[in-house]
Amino acid sequence: MTEDHWVPPVVLLAVDLVILTLRQSRLHVLLIERGIEPHKGALALPGGFLQHAEEDIIAAAHRELSEEAHLDVESLSLEQLGVYGDPGRDPRGRVVSVAYLAIAPRLPEPIAGTDAADAAWQPIERVLSGDLDLAFDHRRIITDGVERARVKLEHSSLATAFCGPTFTITDLQDVYEAVWGISLDPRNFYRKVQKTEGFILPAGTARKATTGRPARLFRAGPCTVLYPPMVRPAASPSAKE
Amino acid sequence: MTEDHWVPPVVLLAVDLVILTLRQSRLHVLLIERGIEPHKGALALPGGFLQHAEEDIIAAAHRELSEEAHLDVESLSLEQLGVYGDPGRDPRGRVVSVAYLAIAPRLPEPIAGTDAADAAWQPIERVLSGDLDLAFDHRRIITDGVERARVKLEHSSLATAFCGPTFTITDLQDVYEAVWGISLDPRNFYRKVQKTEGFILPAGTARKATTGRPARLFRAGPCTVLYPPMVRPAASPSAKE
DNA sequence: GTAATAGTGTCTATGAGACAATATCCG
């Protein structure tokens, strides 16, 4: 099958980052406006080519995270999402992109990128609805990323990655409600997360802002795998949204 | 950051296939003995480079499946597992490999590959135990593939992909026991799969081989997502193996 | 009949879901 003088084709390798966070109890993804062709003016995921032939792929992801999103690696969940390499997905040639999913706690408002014309958090519904002009196959990548996050919330402690170092049970519930797009009963949620071994640990009693009883604070526990898992109800017509 | 004359580095793109099947109620993976350097003589996953610059990655996976394993695409589960691209994983240069997970029903015995010196099913325990000489980072890829299969058995009808067109409940239970490496109660298993909507459908009553009551036959149902999921018990000391 | 495997029924413990009631803050 392979001939003596046959040489394998080469491809350009890129990384793309699906960075999710919560803003005003809604799921957002970080997108930048492309300043150059192709797809100039369209919105795109932060990302870029490998810098040199020896660069680690995950290192490139971290680099882009820092360069384009100004997010530091510190305590930031980063996970490989998949490979997107359809021929023709990029007019510049055969570009194969490794997508990563990153979860960030709420951050100080807008982020100005370096080689990005503009960076902004976009509500996930607007992105997936098809109203926005997305570059390349990035809508598909975002769809996959959101679905991955939804599944991971069930079986891992990923939800705490959306929160700061300490958080209340209600904060955590907001994460589940925003990512899953449904509403949950606070009492049952409270009981559930409390009894899930190693999920969250008490972190002192709370201060309070406005009104009502002050909530207790928690921090992420040692367990990354939730057993038993959080159960995601089958999508109901009486959902939030 | 990027200079005017900077050009991105290129990489070689390969696919690797983790092909799992059941033989004598034990999980096996298809490995070939490498006939050429590097790692000549070591065992490796079926796979290879893209054939040309326009080839679809998934198409390349299917091609290798056919070329090296003589398995046809027909009704064969094939899913992207991840990207393995550490610099230095291949002495020939920067090779980035996209791994796919394939599940095959029991097949006619040994498979002679085309450009592979030898192809054989290896029991998964022997492969993961470290006794065998595995090429590249293929032990890690296999580990990831097995773990993926374990998880997918919980939430999808993947188990039926290990079986032929029709199968008994016991056949299906064998799949779960082999992949999960535990033993399950036949009565509870029977009840569980029966009541899981759309998982399996009756396919006539059965013929029989040796002794005992003949089993009913089933075929895969329409649902790919199992709800409620099959629950994998926490690993117990009283397990099979 | 016996041996062997297939399939059904029953009981119990656990957890999810609905929802009432109590606690603790602010003013």
Added chain:
DNA sequence: CGGATATTGTCTCATAGACACTATTAC
């Protein structure tokens, strides 16, 4: 005190797990 949010408790229903029992074949 009343308003608001946090936390606990109780009830019911579904289901996983343990396990006794019945059914259907070959001999």
